[in-house]
Amino acid sequence: MKKISILGVTGSIGTQTLNIIQNNEERFQLVAMSAGRNIPLVEQTIERFQPKLVSVMEEADAERLRVRYPNTSFVSGTLGLKEVATYESDLLITAVVGSVGLEPTLAAIEARIPIALANKETLVAAGHIVMKRAKELNVPIIPVDSEHSALFQAMNGENPKTIRRLIITASGGSFRHLTRDELANVTVEQALAHPNWAMGNKLTIDSATMMNKGLEVIEAHHLFNLPFDQIDCVMHRESIIHSIVEFCDTSMIAQLGSPDMRVPIQYAMTYPDRIPMQEPKTLDLVALGQMNFETLDVNRFKALALAYEAGRTGGSLPTVMNAANEVAVAAFMAGCISFLQIDEMVERSMERHTVIQNPDLQTILEVDAMTRREITATIEK
Ligand SMILES: NC(=O)C1=CN([C@@H]2O[C@H](COP(=O)(O)OP(=O)(O)OC[C@H]3O[C@@H](n4cnc5c(N)ncnc54)[C@H](OP(=O)(O)O)[C@@H]3O)[C@@H](O)[C@H]2O)C=CC1
Ligand SMILES: CC(=O)[C@@H](O)[C@H](O)COP(=O)(O)O
Numbered sequence: 001m002k003k004i005s006i007l008g009v010t011g012s013i014g015t016q017t018l019n020i021i022q023n024n025e026e027r028f029q030l031v032a033m034s035a036g037r038n039i040p041l042v043e044q045t046i047e048r049f050q051p052k053l054v055s056v057m058e059e060a061d062a063e064r065l066r067v068r069y070p071n072t073s074f075v076s077g078t079l080g081l082k083e084v085a086t087y088e089s090d091l092l093i094t095a096v097v098g099s100v101g102l103e104p105t106l107a108a109i110e111a112r113i114p115i116a117l118a119n120k121e122t123l124v125a126a127g128h129i130v131m132k133r134a135k136e137l138n139v140p141i142i143p144v145d146s147e148h149s150a151l152f153q154a155m156n157g158e159n160p161k162t163i164r165r166l167i168i169t170a171s172g173g174s175f176r177h178l179t180r181d182e183l184a185n186v187t188v189e190q191a192l193a194h195p196n197w198a199m200g201n202k203l204t205i206d207s208a209t210m211m212n213k214g215l216e217v218i219e220a221h222h223l224f225n226l227p228f229d230q231i232d233c234v235m236h237r238e239s240i241i242h243s244i245v246e247f248c249d250t251s252m253i254a255q256l257g258s259p260d261m262r263v264p265i266q267y268a269m270t271y272p273d274r275i276p277m278q279e280p281k282t283l284d285l286v287a288l289g290q291m292n293f294e295t296l297d298v299n300r301f302k303a304l305a306l307a308y309e310a311g312r313t314g315g316s317l318p319t320v321m322n323a324a325n326e327v328a329v330a331a332f333m334a335g336c337i338s339f340l341q342i343d344e345m346v347e348r349s350m351e352r353h354t355v356i357q358n359p360d361l362q363t364i365l366e367v368d369a370m371t372r373r374e375i376t377a378t379i380e381k
């Protein structure tokens with residue numbers, strides 16, 4: 001029996017992970033979980049899976065839950081996230097959204113708990129610290145993000161030195177049919193209508209701005225230890241090829257499948273084995289008929305260019321980019337700024353920042369907090 005903990009159990013990745021546990025109860029047991037504010041779903045999950053430890057965002061919610069479920073331990077806030085992350089388990093799924101996942105992920109590494117990583121913002125904010133420590137302590141970090149799972153599968157058993165480049169596929173997001181000028185008046189509702197994937201709101205907006213692809217390029221740089229010149233992106237509207245590895249002999253190995261996150265989540269949970277998928281959405285290639293590939297225009301998708309710049313510059317710049325983006329996306333969803341202001345505000349935060357090279361954790365946390373304060377003040381003005 002594999003003991004599983006989940007950070008962000010009430011989200012899109014969290015609930016799909018629960019679906020896999022439910023379909024394989026002889027194999028997996030949920031032992032600890034964290035959520036934010038979705039208390040009705042927390043209650044349902046406790047009743048169905050009986051975890052031993054639960055963290056919620058607010059202490060007041062934890063207090064009410066302690067009375068209702070006396071056999072479960074409850075914790076709260078950022079300390080609660082760390083307690084769940086370090087609870088004795090065989091695998092931690094990091095499915096919380098945002099750089100709030102950084103400290104719990106590092107705590108799990110210190111506790112030598114293997115990680116299935118969905119929370120890409122953690123690697124963008126501090127990939128150099130996370131990957132270095134995981135390597136030192138020999139803690140596996142298995143990718144969950146669909147593109148990185150595809151790359152991980154495609155390079156399985158290969159000599160890393162023979163990799164020529166990674167090609168990360170991008171659906172183009174909700175506005176792939178619009179020019180930059182046409183993006184001026186798009187609404188939150190339109191931005192949240194992703195053509196291929198059902199995901200959490202923040203990621204769906206990131207996909208529409210193409211910041212998601214930028215975050216994924218930096219995520220790939222850290223996960224696979226490759227320079228940015230060896231990481232390309234291509235627009236692939238169908239989201240069937242999840243990414244491609246090109247080798248030195250020009251062979252390309254790609255991973256394909258219907259867009260269903262349960263596949264990479266389950267693969268991370270069973271790696272290096274594969275097990276059958278319940279209710280599989282098998283891919284019918286003949287019905288699909290054709291697949292398309294197009295160049296990604298970095299003038300149109302400015303966020304991708306910003307991410308390459310942040311990644312290549314390194315130091316504290318990716319932390320600034322990520323923090324500014326988190327605040328700007330939240331402001332867009334709250335109706336405070338327009339869609340085009342998201343990447344404009346991220347760009348301005350990056351321009352204003354004096355890069356600190358090789359920042360330690362304390363510096364990363366300070367830069368993250370300072371960026372959030374500055375961009376929030378700008379939005380409030
Ligand atoms: N969804 C997908 O298909 C994919 C997601 N990812 C990555 O996985 C991560 C999760 O994405 P997704 O599942 O879509 O996100 P969701 O928004 O659906 O879920 C986020 C989860 O994090 C919790 N949460 C949010 N903020 C906090 C906080 N400050 N403290 C504690 N808990 C918090 C939420 O709690 P609550 O709702 O209870 O408030 C929820 O459980 C992201 O980093 C995303 O980029 C990567 C690839 C695919
Ligand atoms: C499912 C997943 O991994 C998302 O990160 C996905 O990549 C979003 O798709 P696009 O960013 O390509 O629109």
Ligand SMILES: [Mn+2]
Nearest residue numbers: 145146147216
């Ligand atoms: Mn992805």
